Amino acid sequence: MSADTIDIRTELRTAPLRPFHWLLVLLVALATLFDGYDTFIPSYMIHFVVKPWHLSGGATGFLVSSALIGFAVGSLVHGVVADRIGRRPTLIAGLLIAGVFSVLTGIFGTTFPTFVTLRAVTGLGLGVLLPLGTAYVNEYLPERVHNRLTVLGGTGFALGGVLAAVLGVALTEGGDWESLFYVGGAAAVLGVIYLAVFPESVEFLVASGKQEQAVRLLSRLRPDRAQSYRQHGLSVDRQPRDWRLVLAPRFRARTVALWVSSFLLLFGVYGLSTWTPQLMIARGETFATGYTFGAVLQGMSIVGALLGGLVADRYLGARRSLMLWCGLGAVATLVVAVGGSTAVNIVAVGFAGLFIIGGQFLLNNICAATYPVQARATGAGSMLGVGRVGGILGPSIGGALLSAFGGSAVLFVAVAVAAVLAVVSTSFVLVRDHAPRRVSPAAPREEMEH
Numbered sequence: 001m002s003a004d005t006i007d008i009r010t011e012l013r014t015a016p017l018r019p020f021h022w023l024l025v026l027l028v029a030l031a032t033l034f035d036g037y038d039t040f041i042p043s044y045m046i047h048f049v050v051k052p053w054h055l056s057g058g059a060t061g062f063l064v065s066s067a068l069i070g071f072a073v074g075s076l077v078h079g080v081v082a083d084r085i086g087r088r089p090t091l092i093a094g095l096l097i098a099g100v101f102s103v104l105t106g107i108f109g110t111t112f113p114t115f116v117t118l119r120a121v122t123g124l125g126l127g128v129l130l131p132l133g134t135a136y137v138n139e140y141l142p143e144r145v146h147n148r149l150t151v152l153g154g155t156g157f158a159l160g161g162v163l164a165a166v167l168g169v170a171l172t173e174g175g176d177w178e179s180l181f182y183v184g185g186a187a188a189v190l191g192v193i194y195l196a197v198f199p200e201s202v203e204f205l206v207a208s209g210k211q212e213q214a215v216r217l218l219s220r221l222r223p224d225r226a227q228s229y230r231q232h233g234l235s236v237d238r239q240p241r242d243w244r245l246v247l248a249p250r251f252r253a254r255t256v257a258l259w260v261s262s263f264l265l266l267f268g269v270y271g272l273s274t275w276t277p278q279l280m281i282a283r284g285e286t287f288a289t290g291y292t293f294g295a296v297l298q299g300m301s302i303v304g305a306l307l308g309g310l311v312a313d314r315y316l317g318a319r320r321s322l323m324l325w326c327g328l329g330a331v332a333t334l335v336v337a338v339g340g341s342t343a344v345n346i347v348a349v350g351f352a353g354l355f356i357i358g359g360q361f362l363l364n365n366i367c368a369a370t371y372p373v374q375a376r377a378t379g380a381g382s383m384l385g386v387g388r389v390g391g392i393l394g395p396s397i398g399g400a401l402l403s404a405f406g407g408s409a410v411l412f413v414a415v416a417v418a419a420v421l422a423v424v425s426t427s428f429v430l431v432r433d434h435a436p437r438r439v440s441p442a443a444p445r446e447e448m449e450h
Helices: 008-013 019-044 057-065 067-085 087-108 112-140 143-154 156-170 178-184 186-197 202-207 211-221 223-232 243-247 249-282 287-316 318-338 342-370 373-405 409-426
Strands: none
Touching: 008 202, 008 211, 019 057, 019 067, 019 087, 019 112, 019 143, 019 156, 019 178, 019 186, 019 211, 019 249, 019 287, 057 067, 057 112, 057 249, 057 373, 067 087, 067 112, 067 373, 087 112, 087 178, 087 186, 112 143, 112 202, 112 342, 112 373, 143 156, 143 287, 143 342, 156 178, 156 287, 156 342, 178 186, 202 211, 211 223, 243 249, 243 373, 249 287, 249 318, 249 342, 249 373, 249 409, 287 318, 287 342, 318 342, 318 409, 342 373, 342 409, 373 409
């Protein structure tokens, strides 16, 4: 290859926004939709199995969080796999595993032990989708819209949560909770479709020496530059792929800070998502209204993700935006703890979803932009793998606290405390977090790893 090869990252960062970018965002959003849907549907079966399965508060929380055991393993392992064999086959495998085992859960998960076992295996596939999808789309997007469109791809997760709430009411009224898991089987169908339509990461192709495929893909984003790509070739930093890079001295402090922030945020995300519908029913709301709180929580997180991306791109940068979101989320959750009328509770729950669940998407963006391409999937996977431990503990500790103290306020106070601590941990994600409006649109992105 000639000495004047074209740097792939500069080309991607400075590319004009094209329909192909929107297609990639849509493909990632559809994949993460099944992540969100399958993650939250157990929250809408609790009502039907607590008494027949004789579950305590802690066991009920574990019923919901059992998939997160597989999530954690999938998140940790998939990054190494994706950095070696590619984003495309790894994401498709995640969809196939999640879809097949979701159906098997509906068929065979009729007791507590078999249910949690099948959910843990389902989580192996689900744990791939959000971190890998975020890392993948982050590689493609132009600098000036990268935060907004990355979170847009990730909002499929929140849409899946809304879909879980809607179908939780529509399909389970007669106690037929198994049908929720049959719907989750559509993830496998999507995986088969993606064999034909989902492209590989162009950065990964260049790093793997697959020049011809990379040139074809990049030419779809910058057709005016296609001839130059063919003439000069493409280059990318070819550092060895090594999962240990995320703990190398220059990354170690921010890696630990990312892990702690993810743990705290997912503690709040899963604590709120699991218990809010049930606690509102316990406060006297109807079954349908209680589930509406779950839909509001997830729906407003989409607003939070998109608004957070806009604020990050135009004003504060991703790190400071996330710190603001966590602080405001703590305030909103404390308002829910105090309680009030149905209207007050719905507004407060909505803002809790906007800031806390929406904040998780900002954290995913920060993580994806922190590491170079050869460690990006590993970095995102390790962060969410550690974070899933917080997701496991959120429902379980929440259930234990509710059993120990009674009422509903203690769960929301615990989430608020976690959000405040996330403000502190995020402040240690040492990045050059200048507001993007100070950077020339033609300039390369400030490398967050420096």
